[in-house]
Amino acid sequence: MITKILFTALVIVAAMVFMRHKNGANPQRRQSAEQLQDAAHRRNAMLMAVGLVALTLAISAGIYYWHWQDEHRIAIVRVINTHSGTEQSYHVYHNDLHERSFRTVEGTMISLSDAERMEVQENAAQPRP
Numbered sequence: 001m002i003t004k005i006l007f008t009a010l011v012i013v014a015a016m017v018f019m020r021h022k023n024g025a026n027p028q029r030r031q032s033a034e035q036l037q038d039a040a041h042r043r044n045a046m047l048m049a050v051g052l053v054a055l056t057l058a059i060s061a062g063i064y065y066w067h068w069q070d071e072h073r074i075a076i077v078r079v080i081n082t083h084s085g086t087e088q089s090y091h092v093y094h095n096d097l098h099e100r101s102f103r104t105v106e107g108t109m110i111s112l113s114d115a116e117r118m119e120v121q122e123n124a125a126q127p128r129p
Contacts (some may be wrong), residue, residue: 001064005057012053014043077102078119079112091123 009122075097077090096103097120101111112118 005060008053008057074105074123076121076123078121079110080117080119081115082117083115092120 034093071094073094074091075094077092077097078091079088080086089104090102092102093105100118101109102118103109
């Protein structure tokens with residue numbers, strides 16, 4: 001994700017450098033009223049482009065934060081042995097929860113056998129956004 005943002009920023013900077021170099025190539029140009037108007041249009045277009053990029057980055061950052069927050073919610077996982085009926089509870093982040101295994105908040109990796117069943121309960125103490 002950060003690579004995409006850095007690459008986009010690099011392309012924007014390269015385009016701005018190219019435009020400045022291109023505009024500075026002919027310094028003997030006289031600025032008539034039409035050229036001043038063109039410069040104002042270019043400035044407005046540049047401001048709109050920068051605004052669009054800033055809006056895109058802000059939305060991307062918001063979506064990334066929302067996804068991170070969603071994945072770091074804590075769930076209560078109950079592991080039930082179907083043969084003996086014993087039950088154990090663990091606290092697990094949602095992104096560490098897999099089909100037959102999970103990693104607890106403390107860092108312990110738990111893998112379930114065929115004789116065990118897993119029940120996932122949302123933690124009621126943490127409101128979902």
